[in-house]
Amino acid sequence: MSGTVTIDRKVLSINGEENILELIRKAGVDLPAFCYHFELADFGACRMCIVEEEKMGFIAACHTLPADGMVIRTTTPHLQRMRRTILELLLADHDRDCAICEESGQCRLQELTLRFGIDNIRFGKDSESLPRDESSASLVRNPNKCVLCGNCVRNCREIQGIGVLDFAYRGAKVQVMPAFGKSMAEVECVGCGQCILACPTAALRIKFEIDAVWDALNDPGKRVIVQTAPAVRVALGEEFGGKAGAISTGKMVAALRRLGFHEVYDTCFGADLTAMEETTEFLHRFEKGEKLPQFTSCCPAWVKYAEHFHSELLGQLSTCRSPHQMLGSLLKKFYAPEQGLSPQDLFVVSVMPCTAKKFEARRPEFTTEGSPDVDAVISTHELARMIREMGIVFEELEEDSYDLPFGFASGAGTIFGYSSGVSTAVVRTAIYKLTGKRPPLDFTFTPVEGFPNVTEAIVPLAEGEIRISTVHTLGAAKKLIAALQAGKVSYHLVEVMACPEGCIGGGGQPLSRDIQARPKRTQGMRGADRLKQIRTVQDNPFIEELYQRWLKQPGSDAAHHALHTTYASRRRVFGQFIPVVAAERPTVDIKVCVGTSCYLRGSYGVIQKLIDLIEKQQLTDRVNLEATFCLEQCDRGPSVVIDGHLLEGVAEERLTAIFEEMVVKALA
Structure with missing residues (x-):
């Protein structure tokens, strides 16, 4: 893309910038944003970077491509009111213990609150305080200080290829957390701390010693x-x-x-x-x-x-x-x-x-x-x-x-x-x-x-x-x-x-x-x-x-x-079995691993096929089907356990024969 964009009456050339926000910062304007990170995919969640374009109206600068001839204003009374309202809403649901917060002085929310002169919050807190997760040796997760920017989620998934954190629940109850409500110590977090660097608040911070x-x-x-x-x-x-x-x-x-x-x-x-x-x-x-x-x-x-x-x-x-x-x-x-x-x-x-x-x-x-x-x-x-x-x-x-x-x-x-x-x-x-x-x-x-x-x-x-x-x-x-x-x-x-x-x-x-x-x-x-x-x-x-x-x-x-030292294989997620088909009087137990390796090898297809077979044979009251994590055969999945017998590399096309042999005959 080539051409020019006018930003606050200053004309700038487009030179490979992937969004308007990059161009605005090139113009020397510190446009506020929580969810934008130059190394991560655009997210557009916080809306703090909203600007006004002459023809398009209000747009999020972080995920709008620059185009030749655009005329953009970054600061108007209307835009400032919108940003102040966003900050007030974030602060209303935020632990405002800034004086004793570990990230006081380095918190982006605190910085923008001072910058925009917010001295009163018109909205009440709408959620209960959640427990802090201090289980990890490397970091502390405090969901009460999360602004839902998604930086940690995208960093762990896009940069590190792991995906320990993600969004859970809906609407006002949405939060960022590890899978199935587990603690950070119970999942495959490697402790690298890149989520800490990406977090604009103290929702994720170093575990101090x-x-x-x-x-x-x-x-x-x-x-x-x-x-x-x-x-x-x-x-x-x-x-x-x-x-x-x-x-x-x-x-x-x-x-x-x-x-x-x-x-x-x-x-x-x-x-x-x-x-x-x-x-x-x-x-x-x-x-x-x-x-x-x-x-x-x-x-x-x-x-x-x-x-x-x-x-x-x-x-x-x-x-x-x-x-x-x-x-x-x-x-x-x-x-x-x-x-x-x-x-x-x-x-x-x-x-x-x-x-x-x-x-x-x-x-x-x-x-x-x-x-x-x-x-x-x-x-x-x-x-x-x-x-x-x-x-x-x-x-x-x-x-x-x-x-x-x-x-x-x-x-x-x-x-x-x-x-x-x-x-x-x-x-x-x-x-x-x-x-x-x-x-x-x-x-x-x-x-x-x-x-x-x-x-x-x-x-x-x-x-x-x-x-x-x-x-x-x-x-x-x-x-x-x-x-x-x-x-x-x-x-x-x-x-x-x-x-x-x-x-x-x-x-x-x-x-x-x-x-x-x-x-x-x-x-x-x-x-x-x-x-x-x-x-x-x-x-x-x-x-x-x-x-x-x-x-x-x-x-x-x-x-x-x-x-020198030695190494050992580790589970990715500790803990529970998740019921998929819960029998009233189970006589055959089936467990399917849905850990990362088995998932990539097709374990979800295996679960769906088993559900179909159970329903087709009308065995929902006699077969207990559960999803689990890590059966310690990660390199040979999908792994399935039927009444204590571990089966490795279970492909969907083999399931009918396996089901007939190990389930139907056992229940005959």
Whole structure:
């Protein structure tokens, strides 16, 4: 589409904008909206972006295509009255405890209420308060603060390809919730936190662990150690008015010392260690041609996604723990005894850009003598809250440096924070181990046609090559996995990050309306890599010393015990059976799985066919038909259980024969 549009008497050229809202913002007008997100499908629910077009009248800017010759007014007395009324209606049904709300100061509803000068609400609350869902380790869901913008629903479905949340009920009772009224902990939520970033209010927010950290800092019997992830240093400054991507490592370390942490370490050291272990594992598989492609395991949201949706791939995941869990394990298993301390005497805090790390830290396999290897995980946003609570003026802090030995890292560890960083670090190390020569510091990753958010690189060797792929967002990973399993693409190493552009776009990062925030953070991390004294893992003297002191060599039994882990298939939805045909005196019980995998393989058709067969045979009073979730055979569905007998791969065309044999004959 080409041409011009006149917006508030200013003429603008149409240059690929997909809706009028984008063009209006290009004109420098902050047109209000709740439900619009530049990465999501248009929804048009909130109507805050309504504008007046000369010929068309009132239109929603977010899902109206720009056309040549349009004349648009964004602000008139009538439009302002409409927006104020919309805000009043939203506020009428909203928990207005803004003074104690966790998102006060960052809430879009609060911001627009102040902007439009609303000081009176003419409408009464029409609904009862609903319980908050605090079951998840990663996030809190408060339906009383939801404005029904649908951003979380679309983000989970369109970006992550999961669809944990959706609209339920009708009319005034409509709400956003997980399937069948389940809690977030009972469904297939991976804890990535992208719904938090998309939410304009506090309906979805980070599950804070700040109080536990303060308690530990104030406990004289605890030595409190903190480690910070690479992506935090290029985002923390945004919380204090800094630019996205600006490196604030020195001020961050100084702030952590002021907060009272006894030792401040760098998770990049753990990333260096991960690169050594993962490279050793990869070369073993690569040389034998086994369990390829190897999938990275640094991202806990991806790992949980694989456990829910791709149990067939768990043997191909690297067994390496994520970097912060590696460092936590070392601190509890080796460092504490050397200091004359028990694991319980140490309190290890990880500052992460990621909300899924909170769940990861609670995995039972990540413990030492009953003590979690990482006791608390706080996000970048939570750290900023602690700094403010302490009254620290972040901008005026003098820079400080990490403690040794776990504060010294190579550039390879630093780049773990953005998409392609992990694979780059692994391949740098692999080339050095294979050739004994200095590896290239960067590799050329090119987009893969037809696969959004997927890149690939081919690294030539003296004999053969290493084919690498990187993918960010789980929706994109889902498509790549399907292509791999269909034989359409082939790689030796696949790096998966659940969040857009990697950890720099994590759910625990500062909220930003700058659509260039993630690219700027990535550039900041690339700059941090280039500024490092050493840029390859094998040049880190403290890594070499650590192996000599505690682990012997990469891949040793000691290293596997301390630095590696295992995985297991997970249910997608916990709980109930849902009656479909409820017999008065059931003598045959049939259960059909309607979980995602079975649904995609046709389980709803199976249910309909069974209903038809039951009614045709006039057995509605003798057969009990129920829908259920996850019969633990996700890769071989549709799955059906008839009187305790599990049947896999039940196609509709087989049902008549199965029904005759296992139901009709049993009831004869």
